[in-house]
Amino acid sequence: MKLLEERIKQDGRVIGTEVLKVDNFLNHQVDPALMEAMGQEFARLFKDEKIDRILTVESSGIAPAVFTALALNVPMVFARKKQSLTLTDDNYVADVYSFTKQETNHIIVDKRFIQAGERILLIDDFLANGQAVQGMLEIAKAAQAEVVGAGIVIEKTFQKGRALLNEQGLKVESLARIQAFEDGKVIFAEA
Amino acid sequence: MKLLEERIKQDGRVIGTEVLKVDNFLNHQVDPALMEAMGQEFARLFKDEKIDRILTVESSGIAPAVFTALALNVPMVFARKKQSLTLTDDNYVADVYSFTKQETNHIIVDKRFIQAGERILLIDDFLANGQAVQGMLEIAKAAQAEVVGAGIVIEKTFQKGRALLNEQGLKVESLARIQAFEDGKVIFAEA
Numbered sequence: 001m002k003l004l005e006e007r008i009k010q011d012g013r014v015i016g017t018e019v020l021k022v023d024n025f026l027n028h029q030v031d032p033a034l035m036e037a038m039g040q041e042f043a044r045l046f047k048d049e050k051i052d053r054i055l056t057v058e059s060s061g062i063a064p065a066v067f068t069a070l071a072l073n074v075p076m077v078f079a080r081k082k083q084s085l086t087l088t089d090d091n092y093v094a095d096v097y098s099f100t101k102q103e104t105n106h107i108i109v110d111k112r113f114i115q116a117g118e119r120i121l122l123i124d125d126f127l128a129n130g131q132a133v134q135g136m137l138e139i140a141k142a143a144q145a146e147v148v149g150a151g152i153v154i155e156k157t158f159q160k161g162r163a164l165l166n167e168q169g170l171k172v173e174s175l176a177r178i179q180a181f182e183d184g185k186v187i188f189a190e191a
Numbered sequence: 192m193k194l195l196e197e198r199i200k201q202d203g204r205v206i207g208t209e210v211l212k213v214d215n216f217l218n219h220q221v222d223p224a225l226m227e228a229m230g231q232e233f234a235r236l237f238k239d240e241k242i243d244r245i246l247t248v249e250s251s252g253i254a255p256a257v258f259t260a261l262a263l264n265v266p267m268v269f270a271r272k273k274q275s276l277t278l279t280d281d282n283y284v285a286d287v288y289s290f291t292k293q294e295t296n297h298i299i300v301d302k303r304f305i306q307a308g309e310r311i312l313l314i315d316d317f318l319a320n321g322q323a324v325q326g327m328l329e330i331a332k333a334a335q336a337e338v339v340g341a342g343i344v345i346e347k348t349f350q351k352g353r354a355l356l357n358e359q360g361l362k363v364e365s366l367a368r369i370q371a372f373e374d375g376k377v378i379f380a381e382a
Binding site for chain 1: 214215216219220221222223224226227249250253254257258260261264266267268269271300301303304
């Protein structure tokens with residue numbers, strides 16, 4: 001998505017060889033017009049998938065996910081992230097390991113908000129090692145719902161998330177695909 | 192806001208005399224069309240205030256705030272909530288005590304995203320004891336920004352938040368005002 005790539009070039013901050021900070025338009029400060037455009041693009045990419053519900057993880061997934069949900073005219077659910085939890089029968093839970101923070105969080109979805117047989121689209125801000133998407137896949141599986149794809153805002157193709165999801169046959173659409181960071185610059189993957 | 196009151200009557204779950212669960216359309220599952228309508232209503236209510244930026248707190252404030260930001264054509268910033276933190280010079284920090292959870296969290300905003308002299312609109316999902324709004328006010332004050340008002344999705348008028356904010360001369364606009372819960376039903380305050 002050209003608009004997003006331009007924005008990353010203009011406002012993204014590369015830190016070392018693995019980290020891209022986009023906190024001035026995506027995950028701390030948020031550009032609402034860009035979120036709307038991204039939501040419309042995800043809706044276009046998955047328009048034939050007969051989606052019943054969007055699933056994301058708080059907090060950075062919420063803005064792109066809610067605009068995708070608006071464009072597809074379906075509800076959006078954001079999984080809650082918790083470090084500790086009291087297990088109950090009311091929730092689906094999956095573990096998500098963060099390589100950046102080197103800690104495991106639980107993600108939690110109320111059983112009322114994901115139903116057997118539904119067609120679910122996952123949305124997330126970043127695809128790096130694929131752990132958050134993997135956690136959402138586990139929750140959908142526990143609910144006997146079908147995940148029809150994952151819409152990712154920014155994919156880092158040099159990390160292992162894409163391969164992990166491809167192995168499971170998941171359709172993944174990323175709005176920007178980054179192949180490397182070189183000398184503080186972002187190198188996008190060829191389309 | 193009639194649309195929101197109807198939705199609370201239909202889908203809100205009253206628990207005891209103080210708690211309203213709206214997790215099926217606002218703070219776990221999210222109705223995107225309702226969020227868009229609420230954002231447009233907040234924009235209408237504050238249209239003459241020359242707003243530069245929207246400030247909210249993750250996670251439940253994000254959806255209403257991003258649609259308000261879209262309608263007003265300004266950026267939105269969500270404060271990060273953390274239980275523990277490493278203090279740095281890069282962030283504004285305020286403490287927010289949760290009466291429900293009986294714990295104190297810190298809310299954090301990067302200093303780049305709130306500037307001296309700016310006109311800020313606060314958005315939040317609930318006004319009960321006013322602690323989250325109070326925390327955002329402290330951050331704006333530290334940044335020497337001016338808070339022109341607070342847009343609240345659901346206000347519980349029987350708790351002390353409104354009085355706390357009125358004392359400070361803050362303009363507060365709530366889309367639904369709840370005066371009491373009686374026999375599991377929601378009693379709205381007169382307009």
